[in-house]
Amino acid sequence: MIVPFVKPHGCNLSAKQTSFNTVVVMSWVVKEHCIGMLKGRFPSLCDLRLVIDHDPRSSQHVLRWIFACCVLHNILVKQHEGIDGLDFDLKTLAQEQREADREFVL
Numbered sequence: 077m078i079v080p081f082v083k084p085h086g087c088n089l090s091a092k093q094t095s096f097n098t099v100v101v102m103s104w105v106v107k108e109h110c111i112g113m114l115k116g117r118f119p120s121l122c123d124l125r126l127v128i129d130h131d132p133r134s135s136q137h138v139l140r141w142i143f144a145c146c147v148l149h150n151i152l153v154k155q156h157e158g159i160d161g162l163d164f165d166l167k168t169l170a171q172e173q174r175e176a177d178r179e180f181v182l
Contacts, residue, residue, distance in 0.1 A: 078103075117152070118145040 080097035083089055089097070115121045121142065128135045 114145055
């Protein structure tokens with residue numbers, strides 16, 4: 077997992093560190109939107125109550141469930157099946173995020 081730089085006490089982050097943090101946060105936003113899109117289409121992911129223990133078979137079931145939802149989602153996207161309230165273009169989302177970041181910096 078990539079984490080953003082933390083501002084040291086009494087110091088500021090460099091321009092490169094600030095830019096890096098912006099990219100990290102943008103990727104988090106996209107990831108959260110993707111997870112929300114999947115949960116909106118497949119409510120079973122919201123209530124996926126399975127125990128994952130040290131046995132590899134327990135995690136395999138969860139991963140298969142999530143993977144199946146991702147495959148079904150991609151099939152529906154290719155058939156142009158929108159998701160009410162969650163329909164967005166990731167390129168548009170990234171562009172909006174960049175514009176918001178520029179406004180914040182200015």
